Amino acid sequence: MKRVLGLIVLILLFCSVGIPHASAASRTFKLDKNTVASLKAGKIPGFDIQLGMKKSQVVKLLGSPKRSYNWTGGQFWIFNKLPYAGLCFNVPGSPAGQLYGVSIGREGFPNKTFAKVKAQLGKPSYIGEDDAEGGYVMMYEYGEVTIYFTADTLSGTITGIDVINKSLIE
Structure with a gap:
């Protein structure tokens, strides 16, 4: 009986940890022809x-x-409906109160690799070691918007995405 009860507890624990919030599950970074x-x-x-x-x-x-946290000079806010992303509304030199950047955790772009991104978006502006954070970074620039994909290794899964708008810095 103890063994069965222990197994049930483990299954419930695994399920509750592995499933994102319903509202968050529908919000993942979309990588398609419209990206x-x-x-x-x-x-x-x-x-x-x-x-x-x-x-x-x-x-x-x-x-x-x-809640909020400070990172790279900006204050990022975490929202209940988007618990794996930080939204930055102010960095030094940017207009106060406008969304300047978004930092998305791996939950917002699960099980993707640099190869998958390159297959959809083409050759990046830069790919190499991330001297600031460690691991590797792949960067694309689209006008004033820059997007960074990070991973621990060149072939590993993406651990985060950062999207910023350079035009929002005065």
């Missing part, structure tokens, strides 16, 4: 948000932020 056009327009494909949006507009979509 480049979306990024050029400042849209984050699959997330219903756009660089340059006011914080109040994002709050209407995602609810109130649950």
Whole structure:
């Protein structure tokens, strides 16, 4: 009986940890034929948000932020409806209150590799070691929007995506 109960507890624990929130599950970074056009327009494909949006507009979509953190000079906000992404509304030199950048964790782009991204987006502007964070980075530039994909190894799964709009820095 103890063995069966222990197995049931392990299964429940595994299921509760492995399943993202229902509202978050529908929001993953979309890599398809429309990705480049979306990024050029400042849209984050699959997330219903756009660089340059006011914080109040994002709050209407995602609810109130649950916490914030500082990284690379900016303050990033985490929202309950998007728990694996940080949204930055202010960095030094940017207009206050506009969405300047988005940092998406691996949950927002699961099981993808640099090879998969290159197959869809083509040759990157840069690919190499990430001196600041460690691991590797692959970068694409689309007008004022720059997107960075990071991974621990060149063939490993992507661990994060950062999208910024350079035009929002004065």
